[in-house]
Amino acid sequence: MRIARRAGHKRMAWKNGQGLTEEVAAFPAGSDTDSFDWRLSIAHVGADGPFSVFAGIDRTIALLDGAGLALDLPEEKTVELRPDGAPFSFPGDWTISSRNLGGPTIDLNIMTRRGRCTHEMRRLTLAPGETFTAPGTGWAVFNSPATVEANGQEHAIERFEAIALEASESFANRAGTAAEILFVAVSPAA
Known part of the structure; x- marks a missing residue:
């Protein structure tokens, strides 16, 4: 058992530059967004906008804080994440945009490289x-x-x-x- 303290989370701008992420852990150690096998992070979503596209990556997110987060998906579908709701899984290849429902949100993200991890x-x-x-x-x-x-x-x-x-x-x-x-x-x- 190992504890990842919040003070040690690596903070970085999103791949698309429109938000902030706290990286809880990634493998292999020292990997970046182009080379990880998996990455666990906490995203701070202060404004509506597009998600970064991660080709070849499978993603799951769950809302940690905030009233809600609406995800506009391909084929004009929408899913809403709520504070006590189930996590939502989707391919990182999708073009998605998000809308905060009632102020900024924070969500947990796990991303795994397809063919390497699930x-x-x-x-x-x-x-x-x-x-x-x-x-x-x-x-x-x-x-x-x-x-x-x-x-x-x-x-x-x-x-x-x-x-x-x-x-x-x-x-x-x-x-x-x-x-x-x-x-x-x-x-x-x-």
Whole structure:
């Protein structure tokens, strides 16, 4: 188990220059937007506009903060992301634009390079005392502060921090309140 503290997240402009991203983790280490196998990041969306196009990349996003984010998709379809809603998966090749619904938004993004890796994202709420066991290798990204216990040690976790877990590793929520996490599993492509 390893904790990715928010203070250590790499901050960078979007590929299209129209927003800011906090990179939680990427593989291989030191890779950029043209060379990663996978990349986990938090995007700050301050204004309406186009998404960056990532050819050959599969993406999933989920809203972390804000009233909502509308995604205008190909074929004149629209999907709305909400604070407690399910993650949305789509090919990075798509031309998409977004509209904030009621002010700026923050969302969690996982991107995997097609043919190298696959991913899955799930939103979970852990009750006080509940234990989470990773179903596979991945990251638990916290959308609320929490105190967790793992391997007999307690750790204070701030919002937007993450814990890297191997399959079957676990932690327990020791806070007196529920903790919201998004678990992102990443696997080599078959």
